[in-house]
Amino acid sequence: MAAAAATLNLLLYLFWISLLFLFSGSLQLCVKEERKALLSVRSGFPVVDRGLSPWEGDDCCSWERVGCNITGHVIELDFSLIIYTSDDVFIRNEVHPSLFQLKQLQYLNISGNGFGGRPIPGSIGSLTQLQRLDLSECDFGGEIPLQLGNLSHLRHLSLSDNRISGKIPASFVHLRNLQFLYLNTNNISGVIPEDIGNLRNIQGLFLHYNSLEGVIPKSIGNLSKLSSLVLFGNEIVGGLPETIGNLTALQNLKLLSNQISGKIPDSIGNLIQLEFLDIRCNNISGSIPGTLGSLCNLSGILLSDNSITGRVAEFFEKLSRCRTNKLLSVDLGGNQLSGPSPSHFERFRRLNNLDLSFNQLSGSVPASLGKLSALESLYLYSNHLVGDITEAHFANLTSLQYIDISDNNLSVKVSQDWLPPFHARYIFMRSCNLGPRFPTWLQNQTSLQTLDISNNGISDAFPDWFWSMCLSEVQLNVSHNHMRGMLPRSLECFIPRMQLWNAYLDFSHNAFSGPIPKSMFGEFSISYLILSNNKLNGSIPTSICTIRDLQMVNLANNDLSGTLPDCWAFSHTAITAHE
Template structure:
């Protein structure tokens, strides 16, 4: 009894102590001073916390103490500010060393303070009692200190959104009590450690938005308590381990934006608690496991942008078996899914977002789709779907907000008085056979911002009611129809026009006024007339893409075009524009493509073009521009295409083309008045694949260095690749004279290789080095003054499709190696001084006598002149001595000297023997020599 009474007194003592502790002074002076020093390093905290003025530090806002010992165990100095937003500069914070005197801290949060330029101190490892550590949004740099592994009591560790680099420390394996590890949004490298599986208490592992490489370790399957795994936005490779099926508590799995390949393992069917599955933008292949459809807790599945194959029938059958299907988001866009379109939609009553576009699904669209009353977004675009879309497909889609069924073989067939049950913001029905009338049901869509009814056979004009819709935002695409009529003079009721594509129609009249932002304007291939309105560039902010080509526009290019600082592409080609070029291009500093070809522009190329540092394509061909090429253009060192052909430009071809424009792939200066020699520096452009200097006044020899164009020395990739980034918006094209006609190359331009120097005054020999261009497809040196032989090695240019050496002064025989040119479709050697027999070969038999006329000493098929025999004449042998040496085998020179040596020996000693053997002959020979010497001395 005495012992029990004693225990009771002790319990009462502690209870009373705890009861009265609220009124006791518990703050430890040393820790109080440390807290004040620490807070002084975080000036932005003053916006959130009240001042610390009284003596009891345990009562300070943001501070918590142990009620028994009085030690500080909690410190929250987090800021409410997210630093460096919108260019705002905030106060710089600093971690005071006094922080590490608070040895009893269990909770520390200094998140959202500006600690830019600092590293996480290794002394953090001395706070061994920490259970919660939040250093997120602090802009820490450097590596993670391995001393963090000393914090064995840690349950919550967040370093989210810093600038931390280096690997995940191996010491993290000691954090066995860790429940949350958040290292997302840093620059962490290396692989996920294999011993990550030792963190068996972890519930949330967040490593997204780093530079982590390697595979997902199999030991990940040991983390059976984990509810959230986020490895997105890294560089992870390899397949998904089967052990991922061990994570039976997993609710959120995000592996998106990596390079993961292989199949989705069947073990994923074990994740019965899974609610969110994100594996989009990877290289996943194989079919979708049927077991995935049996995970009835899934609300989000996103497998878009992979290489998944197979059908969807079994997967949708599994989904429909779920007693209570929770599926909210289904994304399988941009894969290789095939087979029939699913028909089981009735049970997916919660489905709100359905993305099946950009696949290979076939068959008709089931009307059961119209029963998804919760559906807000529907994307079926770019498949092989067929059949009719009727009113039944939309019957219950009362919440439909966005729809894209374009680019299939569907036909939308609804009545003229149909009223859609939805109010959509975006409708895309490109290539859906809506015509010939403009769809009247659009009038009911009062909040419509995006409408794509391109390529629908519409031959109607815009109805008047369409322009009265007056929404706040407009993206309109009616391109590739047969629409006609005039546009209203003003579209100002649309508060913001973002994309306006009326191309490839028959609209006429003036270009309307409009308010816009980031405008993509395409009015090309119509019959618009009048001048380009100056107000377009004054009242419209930030035009990005402007296509006005192939119209009937006249007048000058307004100088206000230069005010568009966001302008990236301007295409004014094929109009009747005149006058001089504006001299203000430096203001439109983001310009990438300029095409003002085929107009009536005159004057000089202004120097301000040289301020366009990002310019990649420049087309000014087919105008009347004069003067020289301004030297400032050399500052446009990202140029890929320059076409200044068919103008009146003069002067020398600048040598800086070769030294400054190293990315150039197409250079066309044909049909101008350029004079002087061809600068050999052009061969310094490694990427050049189309060179056209034809029809100028160039003279001198062809530089031997032209055999060093590296992009012409090997065959270009057969796959058509864009010349530059913006080729998606602009179809690059260059005209090449070959095969007896003008060829316009667009899609295949990236694989074309061509040199055209025709119709100049070039002279001298054709250098043998030109035959190093084994990938060259078109070579035209006609109408010059080239002399000498055709290089025998020309047969090595195996990719040649067209060869024109006509109207020169070439001599000698046609090299027999020409018969090796198996792709040759055009050959013109006419009007030279070639002699001898025309070589035979399979490809050469396809050419007519027009390839050889004007060479009176040629003979053989297809000419009517027969060769007398196969032996060359004395003249032809002399003229072809150099060629015959090439026709010897590689040891011809050795055999020459082997034959020469015995002849010299027998000839010399035969003569000496005849002189020296008999005495009388020897005396007569010496007397003759003596008389000859005397005769020279006397003279």
């Protein structure tokens, strides 16, 4: 009995050794005809050696960027990003016909190469075993070949970032196994075909940045596995179909920058997996449906620049009932929303962006806003908000980078020794009743790049510390106040010599007096210098000629004398010295 078992074990061992020898031999040798085809394909890329090591040996299965199955057939070919281009060299590759001899190919990637506007060869449709095809960023032109509809095993198709024109082929209806379709960033026109609803396995549909028109077809509701629908940057019209509520697996819906009109359908409340909703810059009207407030997985709600009406506080109230609130970004700016500002901000602890600007909100801003410790951007400008903004409103805003509360009826009331918990880069507090003292709390804002405190009733002079802040970028507007004193003797530290953006300085409509200091200017880049409507006297210093990139200077309505500097005689700078 033991001898029989030992014999059986020996036979099994020899069997597996034989299989291993057989398969290892197969793995070392590729099909001869396919080896020749690969060499021909490589020849279609003139400078391929710059991005691909030399192919050595007879076994093409061991070559870089080539993959084979156990029978030695080539099933993977990755020729992505292998060309070389420079300012002096333009390489125009071609798809060699030998590629289509690789009938077992399942994965083909030639993305990131240049084909000089050539059309996609229809013969790719003969590679019927393909499961993944990536032709993105290849500078292909022409129309999508109908033959791509023959690739019935295809799961991933990317034709993005080319110069493809024409319509979405009707033959795509045969791609029943397709899971991801990327046609974005092309010149594709026409309508989204009604047959798109037959692609029942699709999970990601990316058609953005094209010239698609017409309506979103009702059949879109058949795509029950769809998790991402991205159509922004087209010319789509009509309303959102009610059938969109059937997309219960949808996580990302991005429709911004189209011409979509009508109301947001109540059925959107069925999208319980939805994480990101972006329909900015359309013609949406009506109120925000109450059902949207029940989508507790939402992290981003971007509805700005539409014609949406209703009371925004009610929408926030419904969202606040979620057991776990995941909301990170809310952008409702540029609509016709009304009523009081939302309350109970403490329930949105993760919120990092809040934009309610350019609406018709009224009432006061709740102090609970100050509990949003993750908030980076706050935009409340151009509403009808009233009341005081106090230190409590900023109490825990340690992450704040952008704030704009301008053009309301608000008054910022903080103590002179207040130190903000934030170090913002952009502060817009135009018409916020900051005066009459110059706000001392700005002294610790060492990351500041843009400051607009115009029209605030400030009747103070600039403190010396202000010009010693040594900022990285400078956009400064203190116009339409009652500020007095002399202009700074030097901007040497305040305006960096190396900056991404040219400085903007607006001191107009104040009571600054005395001469313009000769030492004020240096070799700075200043685009706009506005000193009009002050009490400046004396002559215009020639040192103003050292300013680089000056596009406009306004010195009108002062008591300046003398002549314009000679350097402006042939300058392209727009100069206003008198009204």
